[in-house]
Amino acid sequence: MKVVIDAAVCDGKGYCKRFAPEVFGLDEWGYGKVLVDEVPPEHMAGAEAAVEACPLQAIRTV
Amino acid sequence: MSFPLPVRPLRDARLLAPEPDGAPRGPDPSGPEIIEIAEAAGVRGRGGAGFPLAKKLRSVASAAGSTRFVIANGEEGEPASVKDRFLLRERPELVLRGLALAARAVGADRSYAYVSDPAAARRLAGARGGDLVDVVRVTPGYVAGEETAVVRAVGGGPALPTAKPPRPWQAGLGGAPTLVSNAETLAQLALAVRLGPETYRRLGTPESGGTFLVTLSGAGQAPVLYEVPYGVPLRELVTTHRGTAAGVTGMLAGGFAGGLLPPSALDLPLTHAALAAAGSTLGCGAFVLLAGECPVGVAADVAAFFDRENARQCGPCVTGTAGVADVLAGLTVRSATWSDVARLERWGQALAGRGNCATPDAVTVLVGSLFLHHRDLVGAHVDAECERCAVSPVTADTKFRISLEEP
Numbered sequence: 001m002k003v004v005i006d007a008a009v010c011d012g013k014g015y016c017k018r019f020a021p022e023v024f025g026l027d028e029w030g031y032g033k034v035l036v037d038e039v040p041p042e043h044m045a046g047a048e049a050a051v052e053a054c055p056l057q058a059i060r061t062v
Numbered sequence: 063m064s065f066p067l068p069v070r071p072l073r074d075a076r077l078l079a080p081e082p083d084g085a086p087r088g089p090d091p092s093g094p095e096i097i098e099i100a101e102a103a104g105v106r107g108r109g110g111a112g113f114p115l116a117k118k119l120r121s122v123a124s125a126a127g128s129t130r131f132v133i134a135n136g137e138e139g140e141p142a143s144v145k146d147r148f149l150l151r152e153r154p155e156l157v158l159r160g161l162a163l164a165a166r167a168v169g170a171d172r173s174y175a176y177v178s179d180p181a182a183a184r185r186l187a188g189a190r191g192g193d194l195v196d197v198v199r200v201t202p203g204y205v206a207g208e209e210t211a212v213v214r215a216v217g218g219g220p221a222l223p224t225a226k227p228p229r230p231w232q233a234g235l236g237g238a239p240t241l242v243s244n245a246e247t248l249a250q251l252a253l254a255v256r257l258g259p260e261t262y263r264r265l266g267t268p269e270s271g272g273t274f275l276v277t278l279s280g281a282g283q284a285p286v287l288y289e290v291p292y293g294v295p296l297r298e299l300v301t302t303h304r305g306t307a308a309g310v311t312g313m314l315a316g317g318f319a320g321g322l323l324p325p326s327a328l329d330l331p332l333t334h335a336a337l338a339a340a341g342s343t344l345g346c347g348a349f350v351l352l353a354g355e356c357p358v359g360v361a362a363d364v365a366a367f368f369d370r371e372n373a374r375q376c377g378p379c380v381t382g383t384a385g386v387a388d389v390l391a392g393l394t395v396r397s398a399t400w401s402d403v404a405r406l407e408r409w410g411q412a413l414a415g416r417g418n419c420a421t422p423d424a425v426t427v428l429v430g431s432l433f434l435h436h437r438d439l440v441g442a443h444v445d446a447e448c449e450r451c452a453v454s455p456v457t458a459d460t461k462f463r464i465s466l467e468e469p
């Protein structure tokens with residue numbers, strides 16, 4: 001599984017990083033940033049929780 | 063009305079050769095044969111990344127779904143490039159033939175031509191084959207030619223880039239697999255079919271077959287549109303253009319996407335690989351030659367353009383690009399500090415990949431090239447006012463735009 005953040009939607013609340021710090025980080029300006037090419041199996045649950053938690057639904061799984 | 067810029071072939075005219083009048087239409091290959099020809103001829107995308115056309119055709123042809131579309135992208139968006147507008151205005155039938163071939167190759171249900179130039183739209187509509195495509199007009203803009211913006215605008219939405227994946231070949235117009243191909247790429251496909259792969263490949267390199275169009279401007283010389291075989295050293299082109307390469311102090315490469323290059327880049331062969339190895343890109347094939355301009359001032363001009371033209375939708379790109387443009391503008395008037403310079407370099411790097419389109423990456427290349435080739439000069443702008451920048455301040459539009467409007 002891959003995750004994609006729509007940069008046009010994300011407003012940098014940072015919930016994604018809180019739910020899956022191995023998968024999401026924040027960039028220089030505090031916007032969400034995907035850290036991995038493929039989500040490793042052990043972080044799948046966290047990544048899915050982050051998708052749910054993003055208040056703007058800016059994260060998509062592919 | 064003839065094209066407002068001189069057009070010249072460097073070795074052999076193919077795209078620049080006038081379309082033969084009422085000539086036989088040439089070979090009539092099947093869809094799979096078209097893809098084989100594109101592959102054997104080594105046709106690469108002329109819009110920026112140089113992606114092999116056959117691969118893209120195959121991806122669209124084999125993507126899941128019962129409906130498919132093809133779009134000729136004629137919105138080049140690059141202010142220093144005119145080549146797609148030349149082709150659409152002066153060789154519309156070649157572009158349309160390429161679009162029809164691409165449509166057959168992928169099994170498309172419908173074809174579109176996406177343009178901003180009014181003259182190009184008129185020529186397309188009146189050209190042979192023009193009745194078979196829907197011409198979609200868009201307001202010109204740097205991001206309007208980005209492939210996901212193209213798909214969105216053709217679908218009736220705003221011409222704004224969306225997050226990837228999916229790319230248009232996976233899910234484009236109405237969710238259907240869609241080929242978005244630059245106007246020159248399609249014209250090249252038509253040529254490859256007409257000439258056959260072997261003749262097509264007589265010019266170019268093993269990596270990139272054939273010729274491509276270069277908009278060459280700057281250095282006090284009137285801009286010219288050249289047709290150049292891939293692999294020719296840039297120096298040969300520049301020498302042909304202005305009699306000598308002496309006095310060229312640098313350049314903007316690949317339109318605004320490839321950053322600043324030093325004069326040593328004149329020895330690069332014009333191939334995707336060579337420009338990429340130099341940290342740049344062949345991009346849309348436009349080169350702006352510099353002859354004595356301050357590179358910091360040039361970077362400030364281009365960054366200000368990106369700041370105006372970014373689609374104001376992706377947070378990091380909007381904030382980061384504005385910050386980069388501010389520091390560079392500040393350097394030109396000696397109002398930037400050392401900590402601004404540190405921020406310029408850091409933000410330049412941090413912008414890579416931080417948006418829905420490649421604009422932030424172009425800012426990264428620009429800032430990176432400025433520090434790579436002119437680090438001391440950047441610092442000098444903190445310490446003292448730059449005389450060259452003082453006489454050439456950042457203006458409301460980029461100084462490097464080539465206008466095709468009749469005066």
Ligand code: SF4
Nearest residue numbers: 010013014016032054
């Ligand atoms: S939670 Fe959503 S809005 Fe917040 S930073 Fe992450 S992706 Fe952006």
Ligand code: SF4
Nearest residue numbers: 373375376379417419
């Ligand atoms: S990255 Fe910048 S230019 Fe590209 S869509 Fe986002 S805001 Fe617009």
